[in-house]
Amino acid sequence: MSSTINTMLVEKRVIHPAPEFAANARISSMDQYRQLCEEADKDPDGFWRRLAESNIEWRKPFTKVLDESRAPFYTWFEDGELNVSENCLDVHLRNGNGDKVAIIFEADDGTVEKATYRQLHARVCRIANGIRALGYGKGDRAILYMPMSIEAIAIMQACARLGLTHSVVFGGFSARSLHQRIVDVGAKLVLTADAQRRGGREIPLKAAVDEALSYEGADVVEKVVVYERTGAEIQWVEGRDIRLSEVEAGQPEECDPVAVEAEHPLFVLYTSGSTGKPKGVQHSSAGYLLWAKTTAQWVFDAKPEDVFWCTADIGWVTGHSYITYGAMAAGLTQIVFEGVPTYPNAGRFWEMIQRHRVTIFYTAPTAIRSLIKASEQNPEHHPRNYDLSSLRLLGSVGEPINPEAWMWYYENVGGSRCPIVDTWWQTETGAHILTPLPGATPLKPGSCTLPLPGIDAAVVDEAGNELPPGAGGLLVIRRPWPSMIRAVWGDEQRFRTGYYPEELGGMYMAGDNAQRDEDGYFWILGRTDDVLSVSGHRLGGTEIESALVAHELVAEAAVVGRPDATTGEAIVAFIMLKHPAAGDAEAQKIADTLRNWVASQVGPIAKPKEIRFGNNLPKTRSGKIMRRLLRLVAEGKEINQDTSTLENPDVLKQFTGVY
Numbered sequence: 001m002s003s004t005i006n007t008m009l010v011e012k013r014v015i016h017p018a019p020e021f022a023a024n025a026r027i028s029s030m031d032q033y034r035q036l037c038e039e040a041d042k043d044p045d046g047f048w049r050r051l052a053e054s055n056i057e058w059r060k061p062f063t064k065v066l067d068e069s070r071a072p073f074y075t076w077f078e079d080g081e082l083n084v085s086e087n088c089l090d091v092h093l094r095n096g097n098g099d100k101v102a103i104i105f106e107a108d109d110g111t112v113e114k115a116t117y118r119q120l121h122a123r124v125c126r127i128a129n130g131i132r133a134l135g136y137g138k139g140d141r142a143i144l145y146m147p148m149s150i151e152a153i154a155i156m157q158a159c160a161r162l163g164l165t166h167s168v169v170f171g172g173f174s175a176r177s178l179h180q181r182i183v184d185v186g187a188k189l190v191l192t193a194d195a196q197r198r199g200g201r202e203i204p205l206k207a208a209v210d211e212a213l214s215y216e217g218a219d220v221v222e223k224v225v226v227y228e229r230t231g232a233e234i235q236w237v238e239g240r241d242i243r244l245s246e247v248e249a250g251q252p253e254e255c256d257p258v259a260v261e262a263e264h265p266l267f268v269l270y271t272s273g274s275t276g277k278p279k280g281v282q283h284s285s286a287g288y289l290l291w292a293k294t295t296a297q298w299v300f301d302a303k304p305e306d307v308f309w310c311t312a313d314i315g316w317v318t319g320h321s322y323i324t325y326g327a328m329a330a331g332l333t334q335i336v337f338e339g340v341p342t343y344p345n346a347g348r349f350w351e352m353i354q355r356h357r358v359t360i361f362y363t364a365p366t367a368i369r370s371l372i373k374a375s376e377q378n379p380e381h382h383p384r385n386y387d388l389s390s391l392r393l394l395g396s397v398g399e400p401i402n403p404e405a406w407m408w409y410y411e412n413v414g415g416s417r418c419p420i421v422d423t424w425w426q427t428e429t430g431a432h433i434l435t436p437l438p439g440a441t442p443l444k445p446g447s448c449t450l451p452l453p454g455i456d457a458a459v460v461d462e463a464g465n466e467l468p469p470g471a472g473g474l475l476v477i478r479r480p481w482p483s484m485i486r487a488v489w490g491d492e493q494r495f496r497t498g499y500y501p502e503e504l505g506g507m508y509m510a511g512d513n514a515q516r517d518e519d520g521y522f523w524i525l526g527r528t529d530d531v532l533s534v535s536g537h538r539l540g541g542t543e544i545e546s547a548l549v550a551h552e553l554v555a556e557a558a559v560v561g562r563p564d565a566t567t568g569e570a571i572v573a574f575i576m577l578k579h580p581a582a583g584d585a586e587a588q589k590i591a592d593t594l595r596n597w598v599a600s601q602v603g604p605i606a607k608p609k610e611i612r613f614g615n616n617l618p619k620t621r622s623g624k625i626m627r628r629l630l631r632l633v634a635e636g637k638e639i640n641q642d643t644s645t646l647e648n649p650d651v652l653k654q655f656t657g658v659y
């Protein structure tokens, strides 16, 4: 859909790893990369077995690597047993690293708090014991609706310790969205905070939980645990609500990790797909952990002395794989940040890198673009004014990074010294798939470069035939890999049709368009479905449409994305009202009402940037809304293609007013 990256055809810059970087890297040459690829291609089972044996501590060793008998429902290391939290915490205590700092937490107001692996382990054990005392454990599900905090990470780890499947809901989603996820996953337990602090503001969380639990079907929830973050006044439901401090109180600082089967669902994370309802992406324990840890080590070239900072929220998969699990399993010291990049000013990221001597910085293109803009407006907050000499590696994730932003990041943040790993992956892939290895891969700004060893990615046409260099097509992964999605929670059919369509004969379909260049490098062109990427947040166009149509004033709605210089894509809603607005002022008022409505139904992050009204929407003769044409209208482009298939060709002329 969006074509933010089609400058690639003229993008000829290639940046080679500096010899000093390569010399010390875990994977230090293209030869070494190719050797690993070859090992994996020749004997995939042997390759994954070797990694799983060396990177995971098993409670019960596995015998079989991959079981394909129920494809596409693949299983990995199925008869093995392990505990994920043990692999993230206890192993470091056993290896003499208990006093290493695990988390440096920086609050919105700048307060800093540190926890060593030993302290974190004790906290996780106390919480796990407390949750167990409430009566929950393996076989149950817990929903987390939490701010970025040591507590949230400790709760995720405590769930993993008990074999309690967690599902984290991003704090920017509304009570309605939260309710939908609580019901779908069947959570008996919800863990939240009174409120969260972001950008100097206090945003209530517990109130949204109360609202979510007042809707139909939410009575599956028995207990609500509340972390008192801000001391905000909240309502209290006796018998249901309990403070985190009470859950932990008096609990021992040891808690035996529960050994679970390799395939036991570690978590379910909801994400937007091509139909209205978000889908619960179910991940395993062993396969997921294996690739989250291995990629953290390879792609971030993790070293004991590194200070790693992934700026994602734990409500998204990046926060799961590279904060809660990958970074911890790799034994890194990491920054956890409560706030936003622009508060108290747009120098916050740079100031924090300077303050904590961050060595690896992993963020999203949208953040980079907004900080480029901010530093142009206010040169005081330009990265050159900060000491960023501690940095040795940069990363990008979540959406295509345009070559200009890439170069700015490379030169101004990385001092033309730090490689950038542009990592392509998805909630469904669990961990990195296409990415440079910083000590080996020559970089091209705007390309996520090459598949990791063991990953068989390709670009194919709609019949599954591999396409030659330069041809755009579907991005697929041909062989299964350990951290892949296991199921769409409670919906077998959706898993099959969504990811393994028959036409592709057993290949995983990512839902992205891509093309490869002459060197085999991948260039991501955008989604094939209506999934939008707004400020790096993955949102479903259909979900927003459904919300709009549910409003009493709206007859029909179509939502599309248009490229936006800062947020990647901006949401544009085309709306047919039941009764047309009587003039500009009323149209503006209705637009505001609808925006707030979307915020209440889906979340503030899903508010349309632009709303355009019309008396009808462009449709094919069979009644399908032509979103392709609306996209052109949204981009302000001339429509010079054939519109004869349109039932009502004149319809496109009316969407002139933008609200």
Ligand code: WTA
Pocket (backbone or CB within 6 Å): 271, 316, 317, 318, 396, 397, 398, 399, 400, 401, 422, 423, 424, 425, 426, 427, 428, 448, 510, 511, 512, 524, 526, 527, 533, 537, 538
């Ligand atoms: C997009 C985020 C280009 C892509 C980890 C994918 C990217 C979707 C990149 C998944 C990248 C992610 N370059 N596009 N480096 N990384 N995407 O599930 O469209 O929130 O399908 O996972 O983001 O988003 P999700």
